[in-house]
Structures are given as structure tokens and as C-alpha cells.
Amino acid sequence: MRFAILLYSVLTCILVSAVKFQPLSEKPGLVDNGTFGPTLEVVHLFQKEPPIGITISKSGRAFVTFNRGDLAENPITLGEIVSPTEEVAFPSAEFNTPPEGLVNTSSGRPLGSSDSKHFINVQAVVIDSRERLWVLDTGRPVVDGDNLLAALGGPKLMGFDLESNSTIPFTIITFPEDVLPPTGYLNDVRFDLTSSLTSSGKGVAYIADSGGFGIIVVDLGTGKSWRHLDKLHSVSPRSRFLPTLFGIPTYSSTPMSPALHYENAGGGGGIDGFAIGADGKHLYFTPLASRDLYRIETAPLLVNPAEDKLAFIRAANSIQYLGEFGGQADGLETDSAGKIYLSSPEHNSINTFDPSTGLVSPFVRSPIIAWPDTLSVADDSFIYATLNQLWLSPGFQNGTDKRVKPFALVRAKIDGQKVKLG
Ligand SMILES: *[C@@H]1O[C@H](CO)[C@@H](O)[C@H](O)[C@H]1NC(C)=O
Ligand SMILES: *[C@@H]1O[C@H](CO)[C@@H](O)[C@H](O)[C@H]1NC(C)=O
Ligand SMILES: *[C@@H]1O[C@H](CO)[C@@H](O)[C@H](O)[C@H]1NC(C)=O
Ligand SMILES: *[C@@H]1O[C@H](CO)[C@@H](O)[C@H](O)[C@H]1NC(C)=O
Numbered sequence: 480m481r482f483a484i485l486l487y488s489v490l491t492c493i494l495v496s497a498v499k500f501q502p503l504s505e506k507p508g509l510v511d512n513g514t515f516g517p518t519l520e521v522v523h524l525f526q527k528e529p530p531i532g533i534t535i536s537k538s539g540r541a542f543v544t545f546n547r548g549d550l551a552e553n554p555i556t557l558g559e560i561v562s563p564t565e566e567v568a569f570p571s572a573e574f575n576t577p578p579e580g581l582v583n584t585s586s587g588r589p590l591g592s593s594d595s596k597h598f599i600n601v602q603a604v605v606i607d608s609r610e611r612l613w614v615l616d617t618g619r620p621v622v623d624g625d626n627l628l629a630a631l632g633g634p635k636l637m638g639f640d641l642e643s644n645s646t647i648p649f650t651i652i653t654f655p656e657d658v659l660p661p662t663g664y665l666n667d668v669r670f671d672l673t674s675s676l677t678s679s680g681k682g683v684a685y686i687a688d689s690g691g692f693g694i695i696v697v698d699l700g701t702g703k704s705w706r707h708l709d710k711l712h713s714v715s716p717r718s719r720f721l722p723t724l725f726g727i728p729t730y731s732s733t734p735m736s737p738a739l740h741y742e743n744a745g746g747g748g749g750i751d752g753f754a755i756g757a758d759g760k761h762l763y764f765t766p767l768a769s770r771d772l773y774r775i776e777t778a779p780l781l782v783n784p785a786e787d788k789l790a791f792i793r794a795a796n797s798i799q800y801l802g803e804f805g806g807q808a809d810g811l812e813t814d815s816a817g818k819i820y821l822s823s824p825e826h827n828s829i830n831t832f833d834p835s836t837g838l839v840s841p842f843v844r845s846p847i848i849a850w851p852d853t854l855s856v857a858d859d860s861f862i863y864a865t866l867n868q869l870w871l872s873p874g875f876q877n878g879t880d881k882r883v884k885p886f887a888l889v890r891a892k893i894d895g896q897k898v899k900l901g
Contacts, residue, residue, distance in 0.1 A: 513827065516843030516891065522863075523888035524564050528553055529867035530886055532603040532667075535857035536641055537610055542569060543865070543888070544601040544614075548621035550581060556601040557614055560888075570639060570646035574598060581620035583630055590661070591618040593632035595653050600626070603853070607670040608899035611649075612639040615665045615686065624873040626690070628661040636668065636684060636697060652702045654695065659706075664690025667810070667853075669755040669762065672699075672901020674781065682901055683781065685755065685762055692716075692749035694762070696780050705783040707794045708750075708775070716748030716768030722807050722825050724850070724870040731768075731875050752811035754819060756834070759900045763801075763819050763832075765808050772801040772808075772821070772832060804832060804839045809869070812854035812862060814895025820862055822851035829854065829864060829891070843891045856897045861890040 523541070532544035541560040547553030555575050558566035568575045577597035583590050592599050603615040618633025619626035637648040659665070666689035672682035679700020686695040693709040708714050721728055731748070751767035761774040776797040782790035806825035813819055819832040820842065828844035829851060850871075851864040865888055871881040 513846045514844055515828075515841050519843055519845045519847060519889050519891050521847065521887050521889050522563075523560055524885040525566070525887070526564055526885050528555075528886075529869070529872070529882060530852070530865040530888060531867065532601070532605075532615075532853045533855050533863050533865045533888060534604045534606045534612070535855065535859070535863060536606050536612075537858045539859070540641070541863075541888070542604045542606075542612060544604055546602070546621055547600055548581065550576060556598045556616075557604065564885075570644075574646065582622065582627060589622065589627055590630040591620055591627045591633045593618075593630040595632040595635050595651055599633050602665060603667045605668055605670065605855075606641070608672055608901045610641050612641050613637070613668060613670070613684070614639065614648075615668050617665050617690075619664060619690075624878060626664065629659070629663060630661070631656060634659055634663065634665050636665070636686070650699070650702070652697055652699075652704065654704055657706070658695055658704045659688065660691045662690050663688045663693075665695075666690075666751050667753040669753060670699075670900065671755060671759045671777065673759060674777070674900075685753070685777070685780065687750045687753035687764060688714075689749045689751045689767060692766075694750065694764075694775070694780060696783075703783070705785060707780050707784070707791065708798070711795060711798070713771070713773045713798050713800070714750040714764070714766060716766050717771075720748075720768035720807070722870075724824060725827075729870050729875055752808040752822065754811040754813045755898060755900065756813055756819075757815050757817050757898050761834075763811055763813065765804075765811065765821075767807060767809060770803045770805065770807055772804045772819075774799050774801060774834075801832065801834075802837065804830065806830075809850070809852050810854040810864070812856055813898050814856050814862075814893055815898055816895035818893075818895055820854050820856075820893075822854050822864060824850045824870065827851075829862065845889075847887065847889065856893065856895070858897055860893055860896055862893050863888060863890045 528545040530543045535541045555568045559569040577594040599618045600620045601616045605613050614637045618629040636652040638650040666687045668686045674683045681700030684697040692715045694707045697704045748768040752765040754763050763774045779793040784790040806823045808821040810822040821830045827848040829842050831842045850869045855863045868882040
């Protein structure tokens with residue numbers, strides 16, 4: 480008996496002692512070197528604010544957005560890149576400076592400004608197939624780590640003519656409250672100028688509302704808008720979603736709402752990654768707090784539920800679950816070859832989804848890719864990504880800002896072209 484115990488402890492001792500091991504680096508595939516795919520070029524460094532939206536014109540002009548909550552600290556919410564390290568206000572400093580400020584406190588409770596003639600807090604910029612620049616303003620400035628609720632008029636979609644460099648938008652579209660609630664957050668937008676289904680025939684914009692959880696459709700001819708999929712599971716955050724970033728499980732949490740950020744009025748968590756298929760027949764989307772990919776047919780979305788009550792159910796019934804894609808995604812993008820690009824903050828990568836096979840494949844990965852946010856394919860056949868370290872911002876770090884400047888804009892060559900509908 481005693482001998483057995485002695486033998487056992489000797490064996491145990493041997494079992495847990497260090498052994499010689501060949502370095503895994505000599506065994507291809509067994510060490511994660513953090514990279515794959517084509518060359519990733521860093522094309523711009525942001526010395527001040529973390530970038531969000533990005534779009535590049537045919538002639539190579541680059542426009543970028545910055546979230547903000549304070550005019551003095553962040554004078555620019557929409558900028559044009561003018562050198563490898565500088566951005567200037569677009570279309571002017573004046574447009575980026577609402578005379579009455581970003582916040583309206585006149586009703587007692589602070590709200591975003593209702594100024595629809597100046598930028599409050601621009602999120603997305605997209606150049607359409609006619610080289611027009613569209614600017615999506617959430618109207619919700621960031622105060623104490625959270626976005627204030629929106630007031631009517633502040634959230635808007637504005638179109639600018641890049642050929643004439645006009646500083647005056649050719650259109651300003653605002654949203655009634657039944658289309659965009661005060662908790663709504665205009666996150667991303669895609670265009671189909673070929674769509675003949677709307678009454679005007681001038682095309683449509685589709686907008687992802689990541690704060691109110693839904694899709695907004697805009698008839699660009701009339702400026703009329705309507706809402707679909709309101710708070711359905713497929714456009715809403717997953718409860719208790721926990722991503723792992725740079726190896727660290729990371730809750731969205733502020734001192735006000737530890738680990739429950741996605742359940743308050745903050746500007747995130749719902750449908751966020753958003754892109755239109757090359758033929759304009761589907762929109763691809765994913766809630767930020769999820770690892771699920773969906774698509775929906777555009778045809779039923781084009782019916783205004785005010786004119787046909789059954790439009791809601793037809794739109795909801797056309798949602799297709801395309802499966803998990805192995806990580807959360809902030810930005811989605813499509814190309815002319817039909818590929819769907821998925822920004823993957825959990826993997827420091829951009830992956831692709833092929834609708835013809837239903838499979839996700841690796842595309843490009845690098846330790847430099849610290850929270851790829853917006854993805855945008857340009858006419859030069861590069862896919863561009865803003866890298867903004869979002870998970871190190873106060874909303875994920877219990878009120879502390881752990882981001883490290885500078886932030887970056889990167890690009891990688893792709894086989895396809897920019898999707899042009901119109
Ligand atoms: C990193 O690993 C990948 C996958 O094993 C390989 O394709 C790539 O060549 C490696 N890169 C470097 C720089 O070693
Ligand atoms: C501020 O709010 C008041 C009342 O709620 C409104 O009349 C005014 O137009 C608002 N101003 C701005 C710039 O939002
Ligand atoms: C618009 O601005 C761009 C960039 O500054 C310039 O190259 C272009 O010539 C301008 N176009 C007009 C019509 O002024
Ligand atoms: C988060 O911050 C609050 C207030 O600053 C503090 O009371 C709390 O302990 C912090 N939580 C964690 C997990 O650090």
C-alpha cells in the first residue's frame with residue numbers, strides 16, 4: 480500500500496515536470512503569427528480623433544468621420560484627408576460648427592441639437608455611383624461616454640455634389656419620430672439608384688439603425704422614409720454578448736451600467752454591419768453584439784407600411800439567417816464579384832462570406848488591425864478599413880480611455896470592384 484502511494488507520487492511528479500519540446504514555430508500552422516492574406520498598407524494616420532466612416536472618390540479624395548461630443552475638443556466630425564497625417568473640415572469649418580452647439584438643454588433634459596443645417600455627430604459617409612457624397616448624421620453627441628438621445632431634425636441624411644465641390648447640400652432628409660425614435664442611431668447607409676420600385680424612381684437609401692434596432696428606407700426622390708424590422712431578433716443585440724479582443728474577454732460597460740451597456744439607450748449593439756449585394760436584391764447585415772449574419776430581400780423593404788400594413792410581415796418573412804461567421808463584425812461591405820467582406824475585431828482580420836457557397840473564408844489579417852470599423856471598397860479595387868481601437872474606449876473600459884494614438888486607415892487589394900447600382 481505504502482509503496483503504491485510512493486510510486487503514485489513519483490509518477491505524478493514526473494507527469495507534471497517540464498519536458499523538452501520542439502519549438503512550435505518549426506511546425507507550420509501551429510504558431511499563430513497573427514497574419515494572413517495580401518499586403519496590408521497603412522495609408523493614413525490620425526493623430527487626434529479615432530476615425531469611424533470612410534469613403535474614397537473615383538479621383539482618390541478620401542472622406543472620414545469622427546464621433547464627438549464637444550465642439551472645442553472635436554471641431555471636425557466630417558473631414559477630408561489632405562495629407563498622410565492631416566484632415567480638414569468638409570465641406571467647411573462652418574458646416575461642422577452648429578452655432579447653438581451640439582447639445583440642447585432647453586427642455587431640462589439634455590438632448591442632441593435639432594439643427595438640421597449643420598453637422599452634429601456624423602457617423603457614416605458613402606459615395607454613390609454618381610459620385611455624390613452622402614453624409615449620415617446621428618444627431619446624438621457623446622456626453623459622459625454615452626450618446627445623448629436625438630431630437631427631431633438633428634439626425635439627417637445629406638447629399639453633397641463632389642464634382643462642383645458645392646458646400647451646400649443638394650438634399651437634406653430628416654426623419655419623423657415613427658421612423659427614427661430618440662434612441663435610434665443612424666449607423667450606416669447603402670444606395671440603389673436603379674431601384675424603380677419607389678414612387679419617384681430616383682432611387683433609395685437603406686439605413687441601419689443600430690440604436691433603435693431596425694432598417695430605415697428612404698425614397699431619395701420624395702425624401703419620404705419608413706421603418707422596417709423594428710426590434711426583431713435579427714436586428715437586435717444578443718443579450719449578454721461577450722466578445723474577446725486581443726485575447727481579453729471584454730464587456731461593454733460604463734460605471735453607470737456595468738456589463739449592461741447594450742440594454743440602455745447607448746448608440747450600439749443592434750444592426751450595424753450593413754451592405755448591399757452586387758445585384759441590389761439583398762441587404763446583408765449583422766447586429767454588432769452578435770456573431771450572426773443575415774440578409775433580407777430589398778423588394779419587400781421598398782413597400783411603405785403606411786400604404787400597405789402587410790409590408791411588415793412580408794419584409795420580416797424574407798429575412799434569411801446565413802449562419803455564424805466566427806466573430807462579431809462592425810462593418811460589412813460587398814464587391815461586384817458578390818463577395819461580402821466582414822470586419823472582424825475579434826480576429827484582427829477582414830474575412831469574406833461567399834453567398835454562393837455559404838462559407839466564410841479568411842481574407843486579410845494583421846496585428847495592426849485593431850478594431851476594423853468601417854469597410855469601404857473604392858474604384859481603385861482596394862478595400863479600405865478604419866482602425867479605431869473601439870474596445871479600448873471608455874464605453875468598454877468602465878469609463879477609462881485606453882486608446883493609443885495614432886489611429887490608422889489601411890487598405891488591401893481585392894479581386895472585385897466597387898458595387899455600383901445606378
Ligand atoms: C503566418 O502564418 C500564415 C498561416 O500559417 C502563413 O500563411 C504566413 O505566411 C505566415 N506569415 C509570416 C510573416 O510568417
Ligand atoms: C432646442 O430645444 C427647443 C425646445 O425644445 C427648440 O425650440 C429649439 O429649436 C432647440 N434648438 C436646437 C438648436 O436644437
Ligand atoms: C473640387 O475639389 C477638388 C479637390 O480639391 C479639385 O481637384 C477639383 O478640381 C474641384 N472641382 C471643381 C469643379 O472646383
Ligand atoms: C467601474 O467604475 C466604478 C466607478 O468608477 C467603480 O465603482 C467600479 O468598481 C468599477 N468596476 C470595475 C469592474 O472595475
